[in-house]
Amino acid sequence: MEIFSHYAFWVLFCIILVGIGIFLFFYFQKQKQQQQVEAALLAREEGVAQKQLLENYLTALRGKDPHFSRISFLDFVKSLYFKFYLFQGEKYFVQLRPFLSDFLLQEELDKIKTGLGHKHVQISIAALHITAIEVNEQRDKVVVEIDAAYTRYQTQPPHLEQDCVTRERWTLERKAKVKSLSADFLQELLCPYCKKTGLFDENGTCTYCETEVIAGEGQWFLADREAIFEAEIKPDVFVNFATAYGLQIPTLVHPQISDQKAKFLARHQLNRWESYWQSYQERIILPYFEQVYEAWRTYEWGNARHLVGDRLYEVSQFWLKSYQKRGVESQLLDPQITKIELAKVEMDAYYEVLTARIFISCFEFVSSLKEQKVLKGSKTKRHHFSEYWTFVRKHGVHANSQKDLAYDIKTCPNCQKNADKMGKNAQCGYCGQKVNLGDYFWVLQNIEQDETYIG
Numbered sequence: 399m400e401i402f403s404h405y406a407f408w409v410l411f412c413i414i415l416v417g418i419g420i421f422l423f424f425y426f427q428k429q430k431q432q433q434q435v436e437a438a439l440l441a442r443e444e445g446v447a448q449k450q451l452l453e454n455y456l457t458a459l460r461g462k463d464p465h466f467s468r469i470s471f472l473d474f475v476k477s478l479y480f481k482f483y484l485f486q487g488e489k490y491f492v493q494l495r496p497f498l499s500d501f502l503l504q505e506e507l508d509k510i511k512t513g514l515g516h517k518h519v520q521i522s523i524a525a526l527h528i529t530a531i532e533v534n535e536q537r538d539k540v541v542v543e544i545d546a547a548y549t550r551y552q553t554q555p556p557h558l559e560q561d562c563v564t565r566e567r568w569t570l571e572r573k574a575k576v577k578s579l580s581a582d583f584l585q586e587l588l589c590p591y592c593k594k595t596g597l598f599d600e601n602g603t604c605t606y607c608e609t610e611v612i613a614g615e616g617q618w619f620l621a622d623r624e625a626i627f628e629a630e631i632k633p634d635v636f637v638n639f640a641t642a643y644g645l646q647i648p649t650l651v652h653p654q655i656s657d658q659k660a661k662f663l664a665r666h667q668l669n670r671w672e673s674y675w676q677s678y679q680e681r682i683i684l685p686y687f688e689q690v691y692e693a694w695r696t697y698e699w700g701n702a703r704h705l706v707g708d709r710l711y712e713v714s715q716f717w718l719k720s721y722q723k724r725g726v727e728s729q730l731l732d733p734q735i736t737k738i739e740l741a742k743v744e745m746d747a748y749y750e751v752l753t754a755r756i757f758i759s760c761f762e763f764v765s766s767l768k769e770q771k772v773l774k775g776s777k778t779k780r781h782h783f784s785e786y787w788t789f790v791r792k793h794g795v796h797a798n799s800q801k802d803l804a805y806d807i808k809t810c811p812n813c814q815k816n817a818d819k820m821g822k823n824a825q826c827g828y829c830g831q832k833v834n835l836g837d838y839f840w841v842l843q844n845i846e847q848d849e850t851y852i853g
């Protein structure tokens with residue numbers, strides 16, 4: 399009897415010890431998560447304040463240049479970034495002369511001469527943010543941070559190949575007298591005088607109108623670039639899931655949301671926001687969500703080509719290919735939207751932008767292609783997370799038109815034929831139009847994570 403109670407005591411003691419251990423584990427886990435939420439909220443507060451300051455500068459810039467559009471400007475930066483890396487190490491890099499400072503151009507030309515340096519493929523931009531604007535009597539200056547990924551290889555043997563993620567800070571400048579071209583002319587690097595797709599000789603003279611295009615005289619140019627980081631993608635990146643604490647951060651709703659909604663209603667002669675928003679969720683957010691996730695899940699990313707912007711498409715392609723290269727795949731099963739919250743409605747001279755926070759639940763995991771072994775995530779336990787989705791369309795596509803009500807996302811938004819012949823550039827195989835610039839319908843432009851979104 400005595401032996402038994404002695405034994406029972408120790409069993410009880412161990413159970414209590416384990417109980418305390420479990421309690422402490424969850425307590426510290428929760429506390430850690432709480433700290434992460436607080437840190438993220440603090441960072442967001444700083445980010446929002448900085449962004450507000452930036453808005454004031456942006457207003458000042460628009461005051462003297464009403465055609466300046468953030469979206470168009472970032473499209474231009476994107477084109478320049480893309481060509482900068484695509485042309486790097488090639489003799490035709492010199493064609494970028496009208497868009498680069500003499501120093502940056504020379505630096506790259508020297509690299510080509512010595513054979514040092516890299517070539518890049520699969521260049522994809524994940525995010526672009528304006529971080530500073532300076533306007534004075536001589537010049538306008540805009541600083542942009544660019545998050546991107548690419549595959550690079552050495553120009554000389556052994557041609558070592560690496561997949562990299564990178565963040566750079568680019569400073570773009572132009573003379574103060576220069577005004578923005580209209581949005582249609584900013585997608586590509588055009589000659590600012592004849593507005594033809596830029597082909598320039600080594601002196602920067604346009605081959606169409608024969609005007610010498612000097613950096614900053616008629617257009618923005620890259621004055622400076624600075625690498626913030628560049629890192630090779632390691633296999634563990636693929637199994638490193640985003641932490642769930644972002645879900646606990648409250649939705650960042652734009653402080654002027656009421657004004658924004660009222661302006662949108664007035665512009666489109668709509669009566670009630672609630673009914674528009676309701677149909678927006680049903681007609682746009684839900685079907686886009688289903689189509690986009692299905693395309694991602696089945697590795698048929700092309701099936702969502704006409705619904706997503708180029709940047710989002712390219713960056714998703716990059717990751718899908720990188721997963722495949724490393725013999726792993728990312729799976730999302732049974733994705734469901736559990737809640738949608740409106741975060742922002744924005745309008746400028748050319749575009750309308752709508753951002754919503756989407757709460758998602760699904761089975762998410764990364765598995766090895768060969769053995770189908772789950773490396774991270776779970777096939778049986780639902781993963782809950784949220785993302786900010788930004789939709790864009792051009793001003794002039796009416797919110798209340800029949801097109802908006804009747805658009806079937808499995809078709810081309812221009813010719814209404816089946817969307818089964820979308821080219822890599824989102825050009826419809828039937829009507830030949832590039833359909834993902836927001837000319838015909840809403841385009842999913844961006845997806846941002848909840849812990850980093852600052853509006």
Ligand SMILES: [Zn+2]
Nearest residue numbers: 589592604607
């Ligand atoms: Zn020209």
Ligand SMILES: [Zn+2]
Nearest residue numbers: 810813826829
């Ligand atoms: Zn078409």
